[in-house]
Amino acid sequence: MSGTEDDDHSSPIRTPKQLLTVVAAAFVFPVLIIWLLGKFITGDAPIDPNSPAFSDEKVAERLKPVGKLVLAGDSPQSDVPSESESGQTAGAAVASAAVPGAAPVADAGDPAEKAKAIYTASCAACHMTGAAGAPKMGDNAAWAPRIKAGNETLYESAIKGKNAMPPRGGNASLSDADVKAAVDYMVSQSK
Numbered sequence: 001m002s003g004t005e006d007d008d009h010s011s012p013i014r015t016p017k018q019l020l021t022v023v024a025a026a027f028v029f030p031v032l033i034i035w036l037l038g039k040f041i042t043g044d045a046p047i048d049p050n051s052p053a054f055s056d057e058k059v060a061e062r063l064k065p066v067g068k069l070v071l072a073g074d075s076p077q078s079d080v081p082s083e084s085e086s087g088q089t090a091g092a093a094v095a096s097a098a099v100p101g102a103a104p105v106a107d108a109g110d111p112a113e114k115a116k117a118i119y120t121a122s123c124a125a126c127h128m129t130g131a132a133g134a135p136k137m138g139d140n141a142a143w144a145p146r147i148k149a150g151n152e153t154l155y156e157s158a159i160k161g162k163n164a165m166p167p168r169g170g171n172a173s174l175s176d177a178d179v180k181a182a183v184d185y186m187v188s189q190s191k
Contacts, residue, residue: 118185121171123182
């Protein structure tokens, strides 16, 4: 009876050579199947180095940068359209390209209209909503202590930036006179 019990619990692997064969097969067969499936799925198309996709022009086109960094002080005239081509001054075109989100300000004949245009393009995003603690235009209580500090203090804060407000309201293309005009416009609307 003990002979039949041993046969029921015995393994088909009886020698070390059989064990090594089973272990190797357990590794090789899954790797081989995965490799064959990969070749089947990808189609195993050979890469043709003479293809037009590998021409110097196509490779250079794929590698060229998508944009160009233009600093406020730099103004490459070759990339800037003339005033007659674009309807805006070359300086405004460079500024709008250099500062994302900074809209160019049209040269209005009326200084009040120009100040309003500057406010709308550069200041309204924060001063209309009160974002980042900016005093809302027309909120007399919020503007009173600022107005009391004097226009020069307001000008300096607007030109150099203060707290969350970046210098020149984030529009580096604005001149000091433009910033002062925008400040004067906001103050006149908040008295």
